[in-house]
Amino acid sequence: MEVRRQWVLVGALAISVASCVGTSQMDPEPVPPDDPVSGLLSKGITQLNSNINALSKRMNDVQQASAGTDPVLQELQALDLSGWQLHQQQWVLQRDHLVMARDALRRASKSQGEKGQLLAQWGQHQQQYMKALEELRQQRHYLESKHLEVEARLVERGLQ
16 A cells, blocks of 8 residues: 555656646737847746746645655655756746846847947856856756656665
């Protein structure tokens, strides 16, 4: 009976992870029809905001759920939560990147004299963004490896 409960918990966590990549039904903020790039950026920002909020609710649900006293299940639940937190950090980073791009483009269209300064800011921002994104990828790789390791231990224990 205990093994069955463990598999139900693992299955529920896997389904939750798979469903965390939904899209938004909200409309992005209105954009002038002559600015399709800003419109696409705003749409992406809106979708990321919706996904970030939905993921926060799911992480809260996982934190409220009990993995019981089994240390392997507790470790698996903690790894899942860490993975979702990392995913949320990536979405926040991406959203902030899109906001910066949209705002810089809007400012540039309003003030031609500011374009050089905005281009320099964009270059610096782009470098920081790529570095942060790479760090998140490395962390994700570590968490995925660790998660596979813990899952394997759980399966091996169930097969003994």
